[in-house]
Amino acid sequence: MSGLAAHDGREETPATPIRVACYLNQFFAGIGGEEAAGVGPGCRDGAAGAALGLQRCLGNAGQVVGTVYCGDDYLAAQPATAVAAVTRLLARYAPDVVVAGPAFGSGRYGLACGQVCAAVQEQLGVPAVTAMHPDNPAVESFRGRVVVVPTQSTAAGMPLALPALARLALKLGRGEPLDPPGAEGYLPSGCRRNERADAPGAARAVDMLLRKLRGEPFATELPLPRYDRVPPLPPLSTTDGLRVALVAEGGVVPRGNPDRLPSAWATRWARYDLAGVDDLTADAFETVHGGFNTSAANRDPDRLIPVDALRALEAQGRLTLHPRLYSTVGNQGSVAVMRRLGAEIAADLAAAGVEAVVVGAT
Amino acid sequence: MLVTAIAPIALEVGANRIVRGQALAHPFGDPSLAPAAERAYRARLVATALRALTEPVTGPTVFES
Numbered sequence: 001m002s003g004l005a006a007h008d009g010r011e012e013t014p015a016t017p018i019r020v021a022c023y024l025n026q027f028f029a030g031i032g033g034e035e036a037a038g039v040g041p042g043c044r045d046g047a048a049g050a051a052l053g054l055q056r057c058l059g060n061a062g063q064v065v066g067t068v069y070c071g072d073d074y075l076a077a078q079p080a081t082a083v084a085a086v087t088r089l090l091a092r093y094a095p096d097v098v099v100a101g102p103a104f105g106s107g108r109y110g111l112a113c114g115q116v117c118a119a120v121q122e123q124l125g126v127p128a129v130t131a132m133h134p135d136n137p138a139v140e141s142f143r144g145r146v147v148v149v150p151t152q153s154t155a156a157g158m159p160l161a162l163p164a165l166a167r168l169a170l171k172l173g174r175g176e177p178l179d180p181p182g183a184e185g186y187l188p189s190g191c192r193r194n195e196r197a198d199a200p201g202a203a204r205a206v207d208m209l210l211r212k213l214r215g216e217p218f219a220t221e222l223p224l225p226r227y228d229r230v231p232p233l234p235p236l237s238t239t240d241g242l243r244v245a246l247v248a249e250g251g252v253v254p255r256g257n258p259d260r261l262p263s264a265w266a267t268r269w270a271r272y273d274l275a276g277v278d279d280l281t282a283d284a285f286e287t288v289h290g291g292f293n294t295s296a297a298n299r300d301p302d303r304l305i306p307v308d309a310l311r312a313l314e315a316q317g318r319l320t321l322h323p324r325l326y327s328t329v330g331n332q333g334s335v336a337v338m339r340r341l342g343a344e345i346a347a348d349l350a351a352a353g354v355e356a357v358v359v360g361a362t
Numbered sequence: 363m364l365v366t367a368i369a370p371i372a373l374e375v376g377a378n379r380i381v382r383g384q385a386l387a388h389p390f391g392d393p394s395l396a397p398a399a400e401r402a403y404r405a406r407l408v409a410t411a412l413r414a415l416t417e418p419v420t421g422p423t424v425f426e427s
Contacts, residue, residue, distance in 0.1 A: 227374065227375050227376050228376065229376050229421075230376060230378065232378035232379070232418075232419045232420065232421065233378075234418065235415065235416045235417050235418045235419075236415050236416050237416065238416065239412040239413075239415055239416060242412075242415075244412075250389075292386055292387045293387050294387070296387055296388045296391065296393045297387060297388055297391075299393070300391060302390060302391065302404065303388035303389070303390050303391025303393075303404075304388065304389065304390065304391075305390065306390045306404050306407070306408050308401070308404070309390070309401070309404045309405050309407075309408040310408065312405065313408070319412075356363075356415050357363070358363060358365060358408070358411050359363070359364045359365065360365050360366075360383070360389055360390060361364055361365065361366040361368075361372070361389065362366070362367075362386050362387065362389060
């Protein structure tokens, strides 16, 4: 393909189309629905299924040279071998960039897209981009490793997702650096880059405040986390005979921290047997929380989670203390991670027949 | 329900039943008290926590011990 530079000052870039290889699941590749979720990796030359829509958005600037697909269940059941096979198939098309998805709200598909993009980047050295709803469970796993375009939660969002994917695919395929997430339209990766602003922070803050006071539109520089609202449960008629569990955010662990719970940025929780423990004592328990002065808590860990007080009530026959202590560290914890930990602990509690929980937070 | 000294954060995040604890570093304790008095304080705090479970709430609510 050739092109001539116009001499009126406007340059016509003689662009060879960027080679794009797509990864889709069995549904979006047109193989089948849930009944085909077990299909193994395969490929179609050129654009197939939803990749046809991406090709329309790419126009002449990009060409979908191949569409690789895999059933969501197949990949979920053997991720290592399936992702390796998908990566080999994508490599055969010698792409400049790989586009996976959009996965919208589908967790299996989102994880598949994330894994494929990560593998393509790490093993083929080819840039990759995917798209899914911000609440897709895969986002937290791949946010910093893979460029993720936010989408709506269902395929109704396809008409908005494809142009955004196409634009980013072309930039990545050309090796162009990406602008910050807000400007470029992808999810923040957690990477921080220093830049020089046009005015000092104080001036920007006052300017933002004046706009807000005048009712003019303004853009926050730091979006605060969103918190969902959980409807409160109706009250218990009594706590007599209640099975109560204790959950400690304060990082209470057996002395020596056998499970190596981290002091910050915890991504997991631990469960400790309280059989025979009537009182948390300094010789047997400690806190590993890195967010506050732990000297008082280490002298008596009941100050963080009141095992002794619950045992006293249990001895009076007032309630039953669930014999497992749940523990994590909330220090620097992201909302999304803590939400997941809470859900996991809740599932464990529900399976154990716990009726009420006292959470101690620092 | 949640026991924490930093009630404003708990309200913001949306915990529905909140009991105000003694301090960030020791929500269930008060090192300035003698041991027996501190245990009594903890018992009162836990009693408030259990009472909160029996109270109806319409949204994030702080229960004082």
